[in-house]
Amino acid sequence: ASQPTVVRAEAAPQVVEKSSLEKKYEEAKAKADTAKKDYETAKKKAAEAQKKYEDDQKRTEEKGALEEETSRKVNDATLEVQNAYVEYGEANKKKGKDREKKLADAQKKIDEAQEKLTKAKNEFQSVRAMVVPEPEQLAETKKKAEEAKAEEAVAKEKSDKAAKEVEVAKKRVEAEEAELDKKVAELQNKVADLEKEIADAEKTVADLEKEVAKLEKDVEDFKNSNGEQAEQYLAAAEKDLVAKKAELAEAKIKAATKKAELEPELEKAEAELENLLSTLDPEGKTQDELDKEAAEAELNKKVEALQNQVAELEEELSKLEDNLKDAETNNVEDYIKEGLEEAIATKKAELEKTQKELDAALNELGPDGDEEETPAPAPQPEKPAPAPAPKPEQPAPAPKPEKTDDQQAEEDYARRSEEEYNRLPQQQPPKAEKPAPAPKPEQPVPAPK
Numbered sequence: 001a002s003q004p005t006v007v008r009a010e011a012a013p014q015v016v017e018k019s020s021l022e023k024k025y026e027e028a029k030a031k032a033d034t035a036k037k038d039y040e041t042a043k044k045k046a047a048e049a050q051k052k053y054e055d056d057q058k059r060t061e062e063k064g065a066l067e068e069e070t071s072r073k074v075n076d077a078t079l080e081v082q083n084a085y086v087e088y089g090e091a092n093k094k095k096g097k098d099r100e101k102k103l104a105d106a107q108k109k110i111d112e113a114q115e116k117l118t119k120a121k122n123e124f125q126s127v128r129a130m131v132v133p134e135p136e137q138l139a140e141t142k143k144k145a146e147e148a149k150a151e152e153a154v155a156k157e158k159s160d161k162a163a164k165e166v167e168v169a170k171k172r173v174e175a176e177e178a179e180l181d182k183k184v185a186e187l188q189n190k191v192a193d194l195e196k197e198i199a200d201a202e203k204t205v206a207d208l209e210k211e212v213a214k215l216e217k218d219v220e221d222f223k224n225s226n227g228e229q230a231e232q233y234l235a236a237a238e239k240d241l242v243a244k245k246a247e248l249a250e251a252k253i254k255a256a257t258k259k260a261e262l263e264p265e266l267e268k269a270e271a272e273l274e275n276l277l278s279t280l281d282p283e284g285k286t287q288d289e290l291d292k293e294a295a296e297a298e299l300n301k302k303v304e305a306l307q308n309q310v311a312e313l314e315e316e317l318s319k320l321e322d323n324l325k326d327a328e329t330n331n332v333e334d335y336i337k338e339g340l341e342e343a344i345a346t347k348k349a350e351l352e353k354t355q356k357e358l359d360a361a362l363n364e365l366g367p368d369g370d371e372e373e374t375p376a377p378a379p380q381p382e383k384p385a386p387a388p389a390p391k392p393e394q395p396a397p398a399p400k401p402e403k404t405d406d407q408q409a410e411e412d413y414a415r416r417s418e419e420e421y422n423r424l425p426q427q428q429p430p431k432a433e434k435p436a437p438a439p440k441p442e443q444p445v446p447a448p449k
Helices: 020-093 099-129 135-223 230-277 287-329 334-365 405-416 418-422
Strands: none
Touching: 020 099, 020 135, 135 230, 287 334
16 A cells, blocks of 8 residues: 555644533533542541541540649648648647647648649639530531541542543543544555546556657657668558557546546545544643643642742741741740740641642652753764775777768667667668778788798
8 A cells, every 4th residue: 555645734723523422521521620629628528527536635635644733732721731630730739849849840741741732623624624624525526527528538539430420531532533534545555546547547547658759759760760771660650650659548438537537535534634634632741641632731730739839938947047037035924935836836837738749649650751852963064075086097099980970860769779679680770781890911922832
């Protein structure tokens, strides 16, 4: 088969109507995108619900531990007060010079123990005042976390199913593309074969026309020639001319007939090819290539948004750190500094998380989007070919005797028509008789010995 016809890119339409399979694929992608977003939302909601439950559980457990600790402190302080009173009673029973001193020491212990007890009771009341979820509320929070987790599982199942449907739809589109490419190749080959068949017939006519023109010139040359064998050459050339004209006439009829037969088929094949090409992407890209471009564009958009977010967080963190420095310099109250430190820690965690997301997105994007193409090396100048060694001069040939015009014309015709006349031996002109050999000079009679 001949080479397929090359279709220029500008000949293809810029707006291509999508096939039904391509439309279904786009619908499946849109559905999958929605399902994926729903899953991400459900996943985030489940994580938040679980975190709330864990935070509430932690606060409840911490309050219980603090209550236990402060209650133990109250009990210990109460026991110390009781012991101090016992010691005071024993000191009061004693008599002697040091009685007053022992009573004063015992009273001091009572006061210290009372102060310690009051502090322990205040701490206990502060812990008691801490607001934590009631057991019923905690159970409700746990239930919501479990429900959110179940919703996440359902959303994931839907997302996975939609993603599989996208893959199925994409494979159908790719199969359709492969079938279209196959049909395009077949039609291109068919068009090329038909064009070649018509062109070959037209070339045969053109070649025969050249041969007829050459024979007509030969006939005219022999008519104007005065050579001895010009008449014989003329008769043979005229006979060949008649045969060649008949062959040309037959070739023209065949070419016209072939063209009339093949042109409608060629036009039909070209129309089918043009119609088929109108359904393809103008740039000749496959669905997979289009999907990759769309995904890369979406990823670039995500990277840009994350870069802006990182820059904003860095600016906010810098302001918070400056505020903390000012607070430390101006000796502001501790609770203000503690609030700033907590805000800085939160902002740093958010920045670290966003930076990790950005790094992952950049890693997924790869270096192709940032690296410049390596320029092609400059072409090396061609080395000049070495000059050939000079050949030894040949001696000039001896001058040949000049030929008459008739002799020259006869030789030219014989040279041009050698192949044709070789296959027609009966038309070959008679060969010239060889001249008799020149008589050798007589040998002198040998002298008598």
